[in-house]
Amino acid sequence: MIYFNNVSKIYNKDSVALDDVTLVITTGEFVSIVGHSGAGKTTLVKMILADDVPTSGTVFFESINVLKLKNKDLTKLRRRIGVVFQDFKLLSNKTAYENIAFAMEAVGKTNEEIESDVPHVLELVDLGNKMSHFPYQMSGGEQQRLAIARAIINQPELIIADEPTGNLDAINTYEIVQILKKINDLGTTIILTTHNRGVIDSIGKRVITMEKGKIIRDDKDGKYVI
Amino acid sequence: MMTELKRIIKAGFVNFTRSGIVSWAAVLVVTITLSVITTIILLNAVLHFSLNQIKDKVDVTIYFTVNAPENKILSLKGSLENLPEVQQVSYVSAKEALQLFRDRHQNDYPTIQALDEIRDNPLGGYLNVKAKEVSQYESIANFLKSDDTLVLGSTSIIDKVNYNQNKTIIDRLNNIISGAQKLGFLVTLILIIISIIITFNTIRLTIFIAKEEIGVMRLVGASKMRVRGPFMVEGAIYGIIATIVTLIIFFPATIYLGKNMTNFLGLNIYDYYISNLFQIFVIILLSGIILGMFSSFIAIRKYLNK
Numbered sequence: 001m002i003y004f005n006n007v008s009k010i011y012n013k014d015s016v017a018l019d020d021v022t023l024v025i026t027t028g029e030f031v032s033i034v035g036h037s038g039a040g041k042t043t044l045v046k047m048i049l050a051d052d053v054p055t056s057g058t059v060f061f062e063s064i065n066v067l068k069l070k071n072k073d074l075t076k077l078r079r080r081i082g083v084v085f086q087d088f089k090l091l092s093n094k095t096a097y098e099n100i101a102f103a104m105e106a107v108g109k110t111n112e113e114i115e116s117d118v119p120h121v122l123e124l125v126d127l128g129n130k131m132s133h134f135p136y137q138m139s140g141g142e143q144q145r146l147a148i149a150r151a152i153i154n155q156p157e158l159i160i161a162d163e164p165t166g167n168l169d170a171i172n173t174y175e176i177v178q179i180l181k182k183i184n185d186l187g188t189t190i191i192l193t194t195h196n197r198g199v200i201d202s203i204g205k206r207v208i209t210m211e212k213g214k215i216i217r218d219d220k221d222g223k224y225v226i
Numbered sequence: 227m228m229t230e231l232k233r234i235i236k237a238g239f240v241n242f243t244r245s246g247i248v249s250w251a252a253v254l255v256v257t258i259t260l261s262v263i264t265t266i267i268l269l270n271a272v273l274h275f276s277l278n279q280i281k282d283k284v285d286v287t288i289y290f291t292v293n294a295p296e297n298k299i300l301s302l303k304g305s306l307e308n309l310p311e312v313q314q315v316s317y318v319s320a321k322e323a324l325q326l327f328r329d330r331h332q333n334d335y336p337t338i339q340a341l342d343e344i345r346d347n348p349l350g351g352y353l354n355v356k357a358k359e360v361s362q363y364e365s366i367a368n369f370l371k372s373d374d375t376l377v378l379g380s381t382s383i384i385d386k387v388n389y390n391q392n393k394t395i396i397d398r399l400n401n402i403i404s405g406a407q408k409l410g411f412l413v414t415l416i417l418i419i420i421s422i423i424i425t426f427n428t429i430r431l432t433i434f435i436a437k438e439e440i441g442v443m444r445l446v447g448a449s450k451m452r453v454r455g456p457f458m459v460e461g462a463i464y465g466i467i468a469t470i471v472t473l474i475i476f477f478p479a480t481i482y483l484g485k486n487m488t489n490f491l492g493l494n495i496y497d498y499y500i501s502n503l504f505q506i507f508v509i510i511l512l513s514g515i516i517l518g519m520f521s522s523f524i525a526i527r528k529y530l531n532k
Contacts, residue, residue: 042312083445090442093439101448102446105452106447106449108230123512
């Protein structure tokens with residue numbers, strides 16, 4: 001599904017974010033990317049979204065060369081990918097309901113679809129009673145569940161979760177991981193970056209370990225080793 | 227397409243109300259800009275009114291000799307009226323001139339007595355010529371010089387034309403009028419440019435506050451128009467509200483000026499404001515909306531191209 005071919009990102013001689021990374025992720029996988037801060041995890045996933053451009057190498061999403069996309073096609077690609085960030089990136093002047101509705105409006109869903117699907121997905125992440133709350137009125141865990149609800153609402157083929165538990169406590173972290181596993185069980189490919197040992201060990205799926213911009217390990221039933 | 231448009235307009239309104247104080251700050255700045263524009267419209271009216279009054283006082287009088295035949299004078303009047311530069315020609319015959327003179331000096335006994343002494347009418351008729359523009363008197367004067375039907379025997383039937391006396395005044399007035407118009411235009415231009423820059427920067431600031439949101443919207447897969455649209459609607463709302471506020475502010479202001487400054491300005495600003503309210507409304511509404519939408523459009527561009 002996703003192919004990185006010899007991808008490098010070099011800011012200058014002393015600052016190398018990615019160093020000749022080659023990687024294949026297939027449909028339906030749950031891939032965790034681990035490593036210290038600055039290992040290149042976030043840079044790697046940003047390139048799938050064309051939110052960052054490599055210095056050399058190519059990135060493919062199925063048969064699409066992500067780096068050669070025009071603005072319009074890029075928008076189309078991003079609609080096929082759901083993204084969850086460490087800092088949630090919710091729309092702060094919109095309510096929980098409107099945050100989800102906006103993502104549906106963006107892909108051109110009808111009002112009827114929005115009215116029926118939004119309460120449903122908010123129930124799914126246990127936010128049914130917070131529909132008219134603004135993000136600042138919600139806890140970190142609730143905000144992250146809202147972000148996940150937004151990421152899955154348009155049934156994307158891929159979900160990228162970039163340090164989704166970085167700002168959360170143990171219980172909320174556990175809940176988020178459980179939700180992601182459930183989504184993966186329903187067939188969606190998931191890429192998760194984290195440096196949380198507990199998260200990795202509780203998932204028990206493929207783990208890619210990065211260090212200084214390089215992939216140093218790629219284990220099928222991985223554990224957190226660094 | 228229609229639902230998209232409805233959603234954009236709705237989002238614009240919702241954003242406007244939720245942005246609270248930031249929205250009202252933007253409205254305030256747009257209001258100031260529109261007030262500047264309205265003030266300039268009113269000042270222009272005063273300037274034009276005064277200039278027209280001054281222009282109206284300028285004319286050229288052609289005095290005829292006592293024995294000038296009336297048919298010649300009337301044919302000259304006809305040909306003057308045919309000139310494109312001429313607005314109006316009025317004829318005062320010798321008799322009427324005498325009557326006017328008598329009326330004017332009815333309390334001046336020695337003069338009337340002297341006049342009675344002469345018996346014959348010492349006054350000739352005259353033509354009063356008003357041009358459309360102050361600058362056109364010269365060509366009218368030239369026309370009179372070149373017209374040879376004005377000659378009776380060997381002497382001209384024209385006694386004198388007071389254009390030459392008035393020439394310096396007319397020329398100076400001409401300079402003042404064109405200078406005032408140029409200066410007015412320049413000041414207008416500078417003031418409007420300054421207010422546009424200030425408005426543009428304020429709106430840029432409101433969008434700068436929302437720059438994270440813009441990035442998130444793009445990442446969620448919203449089209450450029452879907453992101454930009456609500457901001458442009460917000461800009462238009464700034465313009466509409468500012469227009470209403472400006473119109474309301476100018477009611478008491480012009481009432482005050484109308485009461486206290488009419489003698490000084492020669493024009494009742496309040497009457498002018500009321501009778502031109504619709505035109506002023508259209509001008510500032512369009513300026514406000516265009517300014518708001520265009521500023522938003524430009525300001526957001528920087529954050530969209532990511």
